[in-house]
Amino acid sequence: MFAFASFARSILAGSVLAATALGTAVAQDYPSRSIEWVVPYAPGGGTDIVARVLAQHMGADLGQTMVVVNKPGAATAIGAEYVARANPDGYTLLSADTATLAANPFIYENLSYDAANDFDSIGLTVRFPMILVVNPDVPAKNLQELLDWAGQQGGVPYATPGSGSPHHLATELFREKTGLALTHVPYRGAAPAVQDVVSGQVPFMFVDTASGQQFIENDRLRAIGVASPQRVEGFSQVPTLDEQGLKGFEAYAWQGLVVPKGTPAAHIDRLNAALLAALKDGEIKQRLNAMGLETTPSTPAEMAAYGEEERAKWKPVILSAGIKVD
Numbered sequence: 001m002f003a004f005a006s007f008a009r010s011i012l013a014g015s016v017l018a019a020t021a022l023g024t025a026v027a028q029d030y031p032s033r034s035i036e037w038v039v040p041y042a043p044g045g046g047t048d049i050v051a052r053v054l055a056q057h058m059g060a061d062l063g064q065t066m067v068v069v070n071k072p073g074a075a076t077a078i079g080a081e082y083v084a085r086a087n088p089d090g091y092t093l094l095s096a097d098t099a100t101l102a103a104n105p106f107i108y109e110n111l112s113y114d115a116a117n118d119f120d121s122i123g124l125t126v127r128f129p130m131i132l133v134v135n136p137d138v139p140a141k142n143l144q145e146l147l148d149w150a151g152q153q154g155g156v157p158y159a160t161p162g163s164g165s166p167h168h169l170a171t172e173l174f175r176e177k178t179g180l181a182l183t184h185v186p187y188r189g190a191a192p193a194v195q196d197v198v199s200g201q202v203p204f205m206f207v208d209t210a211s212g213q214q215f216i217e218n219d220r221l222r223a224i225g226v227a228s229p230q231r232v233e234g235f236s237q238v239p240t241l242d243e244q245g246l247k248g249f250e251a252y253a254w255q256g257l258v259v260p261k262g263t264p265a266a267h268i269d270r271l272n273a274a275l276l277a278a279l280k281d282g283e284i285k286q287r288l289n290a291m292g293l294e295t296t297p298s299t300p301a302e303m304a305a306y307g308e309e310e311r312a313k314w315k316p317v318i319l320s321a322g323i324k325v326d
Contacts, residue, residue: 030090030267034065037093040079040100042072045189046210046291047255050126051095053287057278062270066093075164075325076100077112084118088260090267093122097255098166102310106318107164107325116311119258121303122271124296125279126288127254128208130170130227132241135200136219143225143244146204147178155181159193159205162186163325167193169314170206170227170251172321177246197221208253209235209292227251234292254296254310256303268300 037055041047048070055066071079076099086092094100096119105115132146140146150156160168163186175182185202187193190211196202198220207221209232215221216235225241226232227249241249257275259268278284279297288295298306 030264030270031062031064033091034067035059035062035091035093037066037068037095038079038083039068039070039095040072040076041070041095043070046128046208046293047095047097049291050255050288050293053284054125054275054278057281057284058271058274061274061277074112075104075107075162077104077108080104080115080118081112083258084113084260086260088120088262088264090259090263090271092260093271094119094258095125095255096258098169098253098310098314099164101256101258101307102314103164103166103169103318105311106315107323109324115307118261120261120263120268121300121307122257122259122268123275123300124254124256124298124303124306125275126293127252127296128166128210128293129232129235130166130206130208130251130253131212131216131232131235131238132174132204132224132227133197133207133212133216133221134204134224135197135202136222137200138203138222140224141222142239143241143246146224147180150180150182155183156204157183157185157202159185159187159197159202161190161193162188164318164323166251166253167206167208168323169317172323173249173251173317174206174246176317176320177249194221206251213292232292233289233294254306256298256307258303272300 037051039048039051051068055068059066071082079094080100083092083094101115104111134140140149158171193205194207194211197205198215212221216223223238225244226238227241229250231240276297279295285295
């Protein structure tokens with residue numbers, strides 16, 4: 001009996017060592033071919049540019065080509081469903097953002113993916129600080145003056161890049177906290193929305209730093225306040241909304257990188273290491289900062305927790321405002 005038990009333990013120990021060795025070998029073999037990076041927006045936008053900048057550095061680190069593929073539509077749902085249904089082997093990634101992981105679950109009645117359960121996080125990438133801006137003809141240079149002016153209008157329209165966008169959510173949170181009567185004017189993208197505020201067709205909006213930077217710098221838009229806890233690099237002259245009395249107001253358009261649920265942990269760790277190296281690269285940071293972006297390096301666990309926090313934050317705002325997309 002003793003001899004048999006000893007033999008069994010030897011077999012078990014050998015199996016464990018073999019499995020560990022196999023796992024190590026698999027991790028060392030990854031990646032062995034090109035990796036598909038899905039961007040759920042059209043080429044040329046901020047998300048697409050960020051992906052291509054990071055993919056080049058990460059691909060060099062991983063020793064494989066990272067191929068950026070654009071699958072726009074349905075507020076990122078088309079690209080998200082594609083990745084959610086992909087083989088969980090670490091060869092299909094998704095640029096997931098506020099809409100993908102925090103807003104869509106409460107905006108769409110029949111969402112084609114499960115934001116909380118269909119993905120594993122790799123890590124956060126960047127966030128776009130949001131700035132409250134007005135057309136220069138609006139007689140307001142700070143938050144209180146804007147509130148006084150808007151309160152006298154009996155209803156003020158505001159522009160966004162579309163229903164459920166981070167810009168839309170930020171403005172609905174603003175409406176909730178200030179009690180102003182506001183009317184949503186959605187556009188098909190940030191560019192036409194910003195242009196109509198610049199031209200005076202719509203008096204104000206929350207704009208992300210990347211879309212609004214040039215217009216603020218050349219005084220075609222007046223910045224009232226930033227929706228961040230601290231002032232934003234490149235806009236240090238613009239006070240936060242918090243310091244102007246709107247305590248605790250915070251809103252970002254943020255992004256991260258995810259893979260299908262069930263992707264091997266060793267592959268996720270390898271991707272996270274490559275992502276962190278890219279985000280810490282001085283040239284890349286400078287390039288992204290010049291676009292008005294903040295790099296947000298994180299662990300996979302930190303990104304997953306942040307996604308949960310954002311869903312909890314925006315769910316009541318979306319439900320209260322009755323934001324729905326068919």
